[in-house]
Amino acid sequence: MRKCAMMVLMAVLLGILCGCAAKPADPESHAVVVGFSQLGAESSWRIANTKSVEAAAREYGFGLMTENANQKQEKQIDAIRSFIAYQVDVIVFSPIVETGWDNVLNEAKQADIPVILVDRMIASENADALYTAYIGADFYAEGCRAGEYLIRKADHDHLEHVRIAEISGTPDSTPMRDRQRGFLDTIQGDSRFEVIDSISGDFLRSKGEECMTFLLGKYGRDGIDAVYSHNDSMTLGALSVLERNGIEPARDILLITVDGEKEAVDALKAGKINCVVQCTPDLGDEVMQLVQDLKAGKEIPRVTHPKEGAFSDLDDLTDPSVEGF
Numbered sequence: 001m002r003k004c005a006m007m008v009l010m011a012v013l014l015g016i017l018c019g020c021a022a023k024p025a026d027p028e029s030h031a032v033v034v035g036f037s038q039l040g041a042e043s044s045w046r047i048a049n050t051k052s053v054e055a056a057a058r059e060y061g062f063g064l065m066t067e068n069a070n071q072k073q074e075k076q077i078d079a080i081r082s083f084i085a086y087q088v089d090v091i092v093f094s095p096i097v098e099t100g101w102d103n104v105l106n107e108a109k110q111a112d113i114p115v116i117l118v119d120r121m122i123a124s125e126n127a128d129a130l131y132t133a134y135i136g137a138d139f140y141a142e143g144c145r146a147g148e149y150l151i152r153k154a155d156h157d158h159l160e161h162v163r164i165a166e167i168s169g170t171p172d173s174t175p176m177r178d179r180q181r182g183f184l185d186t187i188q189g190d191s192r193f194e195v196i197d198s199i200s201g202d203f204l205r206s207k208g209e210e211c212m213t214f215l216l217g218k219y220g221r222d223g224i225d226a227v228y229s230h231n232d233s234m235t236l237g238a239l240s241v242l243e244r245n246g247i248e249p250a251r252d253i254l255l256i257t258v259d260g261e262k263e264a265v266d267a268l269k270a271g272k273i274n275c276v277v278q279c280t281p282d283l284g285d286e287v288m289q290l291v292q293d294l295k296a297g298k299e300i301p302r303v304t305h306p307k308e309g310a311f312s313d314l315d316d317l318t319d320p321s322v323e324g325f
């Protein structure tokens with residue numbers, strides 16, 4: 001199977017070199033070629049997610065064409081167009097933002113190539129017609145978990161007034177929108193909480209540092225009680241700024257983060273982060289299973305959410321299930 005996939009890939013590459021976009025030869029082999037448009041490499045989460053998809057494609061014996069868009073929507077659109085030209089069997093695609101995909105996804109539809117959205121969603125009046133399935137986290141539930149932790153913490157520590165600064169992810173992306181909405185909906189109406197600011201760190205560690213520096217400059221060390229950050233990369237950046245300024249993370253300023261990479265879970269265990277909401281990057285196996293089922297003509301679920309939870313300083317952190325990716 002693996003050999004077949006390699007042959008198919010070589011045929012595809014040859015097609016590219018010749019400037020012709022032919023369907024890979026050898027239909028007898030039942031080989032499947034997947035075009036994977038990854039949005040970038042902005043975080044450890046993203047890098048782990050790319051590896052997961054690549055490893056699963058190998059395991060399933062599928063040919064995989066990966067294009068990494070380096071955070072640029074235009075590059076993702078180009079990648080999808082090239083997959084259409086090569087007539088891949090399935091397009092797997094992680095949209096950097098929710099809007100602006102109608103034209104290219106309509107082109108995929110016209111070419112009769114099914115599209116599986118992975119990790120992030122699209123938004124359009126016509127969205128339902130533009131993809132076959134979505135697999136990824138329930139980001140709204142993740143935001144709720146972050147808010148629920150803060151409520152538990154305030155109850156536990158008898159906190160009366162918590163001034164929260166939010167460091168959000170890429171504007172217009174699904175995790176940014178839904179993690180924010182879930183969090184705000186959960187703490188809404190509880191007069192102990194006040195969101196004093198929300199700025200975007202684009203899911204990048206370097207920007208997490210910049211955001212924290214900006215927030216400290218604006219509000220001072222005594223003006224912020226909690227930081228809700230939409231991913232671990234930004235949180236780890238913010239954490240280093242706190243430490244450099246002699247501020248004890250997780251004590252002087254509460255830190256709530258999302259993802260669950262090893263470095264963040266280790267920081268939680270070391271008492272430097274208060275809560276880590278899980279978001280698994282290991283979506284590859286389930287994606288390839290969907291591809292396989294689709295090619296076998298089976299009905300596949302429209303939406304698949306992996307099972308996720310949260311770890312915090314109010315839980316037993318010695319439990320073996322508390323580990324990062």
Ligand code: AHR
Nearest residue numbers: 043045046119175203231
């Ligand atoms: O879409 C998932 C988010 O994107 C992860 O939380 C973040 O780390 C990544 O960049």
